[in-house]
Amino acid sequence: MKYWNKRLHTMTEYIPGEQPDNMDDFIKLNTNENPFPPSQAVLDALQKACNGNLRRYPNPTAQTVRELFAKNNVLNADNIFVANGSDEIFTLLFRGFVEPDGLAAFPYPSYALYYTMAEANGIAYDKITLDNNFDMPFDTFLNKKYNLIIIANPNNPTGKGIPIEQIKYFCSAYKGLLVVDEAYVDFYNETALPLINEFDNIIITRSFSKSYSLAGLRVGLAIAHKDIIKGFIKLKDSYNVDRLAQAGAYAALADKRGFQYNIMMVRNNKEYLEESLESMGFHTVPSKANFVFTKHPGIDAKKLFTALKEHKILVRWFDGPIQSEYIRISVGTMMEIKKLIKVLSEIIAN
Numbered sequence: 001m002k003y004w005n006k007r008l009h010t011m012t013e014y015i016p017g018e019q020p021d022n023m024d025d026f027i028k029l030n031t032n033e034n035p036f037p038p039s040q041a042v043l044d045a046l047q048k049a050c051n052g053n054l055r056r057y058p059n060p061t062a063q064t065v066r067e068l069f070a071k072n073n074v075l076n077a078d079n080i081f082v083a084n085g086s087d088e089i090f091t092l093l094f095r096g097f098v099e100p101d102g103l104a105a106f107p108y109p110s111y112a113l114y115y116t117m118a119e120a121n122g123i124a125y126d127k128i129t130l131d132n133n134f135d136m137p138f139d140t141f142l143n144k145k146y147n148l149i150i151i152a153n154p155n156n157p158t159g160k161g162i163p164i165e166q167i168k169y170f171c172s173a174y175k176g177l178l179v180v181d182e183a184y185v186d187f188y189n190e191t192a193l194p195l196i197n198e199f200d201n202i203i204i205t206r207s208f209s210k211s212y213s214l215a216g217l218r219v220g221l222a223i224a225h226k227d228i229i230k231g232f233i234k235l236k237d238s239y240n241v242d243r244l245a246q247a248g249a250y251a252a253l254a255d256k257r258g259f260q261y262n263i264m265m266v267r268n269n270k271e272y273l274e275e276s277l278e279s280m281g282f283h284t285v286p287s288k289a290n291f292v293f294t295k296h297p298g299i300d301a302k303k304l305f306t307a308l309k310e311h312k313i314l315v316r317w318f319d320g321p322i323q324s325e326y327i328r329i330s331v332g333t334m335m336e337i338k339k340l341i342k343v344l345s346e347i348i349a350n
Helices: 006-010 040-049 063-072 085-096 113-120 164-173 193-197 226-235 243-254 256-279 301-310 334-349
Strands: 080-083 103-108 124-129 148-152 177-181 202-207 220-223 291-295 327-330
Touching: 006 113, 040 243, 040 256, 063 080, 063 243, 080 085, 080 226, 085 113, 085 148, 085 177, 085 202, 085 220, 085 226, 103 113, 113 124, 164 177, 164 193, 193 202, 220 226, 256 291, 256 334, 301 327, 301 334
Parallel strands: 103 124, 103 148, 148 177, 177 202
Antiparallel strands: 080 220, 202 220, 291 327
16 A cells, blocks of 8 residues: 555445355355356357457457447447446546546445546546435436536436436436446336437446346447547557457347347346245335345345345345445346245244
8 A cells, every 4th residue: 555646545445246256155146247148149259259369459449349239229330439348438437528627426326336436537526315216316416517427227226217208308408428327228128329319418338247148258338429439439448348358249239139038037037036025025126127126124234135145145235325224136047036035034034
């Protein structure tokens, strides 16, 4: 710590969900990973890409991925930026799209990495608390002149979705840069992508980690007006997305049948999980994602998190106002969910 600068000393550290070394010993429902493997088409593409060309640098802009996503969504490749995970996109946002004396705003509770990235880049920000139903208080975001606002749709950790008409109305009133993080949007497909052609102040981010089962490859997308995309490309590392990641992402976008099957399985399991939790007396926030945010009126959430971990079941508990009353449970396989429900029933009974 001797050589840390002041910003590094004072910033809040982001703590990812636990990734145990002996992962096979646990039921892992804590980091919103997809419980199902990538499709065979994706695995075949990755294996094919493991060849002598790994000695060469990858395409610097992942052009084939840009073009395929654009084709699938009636956009232009100039509207697409391919990143080393969504995390890189957020870092570049704070580095190149907000002045040092600017002000950002994020909802609370939401993805804590927004707060961490802002602090790491020296950008001041406000937390805007969600309303009592965990809905987005858009009017409050207009009370100050915010240069950058990031919202997640669906939100993490609550899982609640935002109607696209609300986002459209807000864009028409807000003069700064709005980022809509759609890491979980594929599960219920309420996307704001059509707004890209209507507003030049909106950026939509996507992830391959959730619906495409590729968290290990670290690929993310930003979709925006072409001038914003030019800024991302100017700021990024020269070869930010490696050859294997590009091959896997392209194959995932091309395999629409495998994608739809994966989505159907996750949704079915999530709905079974919600019904099972409700039958045990849990209060669960309506979720449009691959996780649920839930609490039991008779058991402290942190104690529940600890008790599950003792049974080698990992879920997520967040400290802080409001969110500490809940645990977040990622959707697993049906076998994992049934084991979870059995253990929860035993904990409640005791």
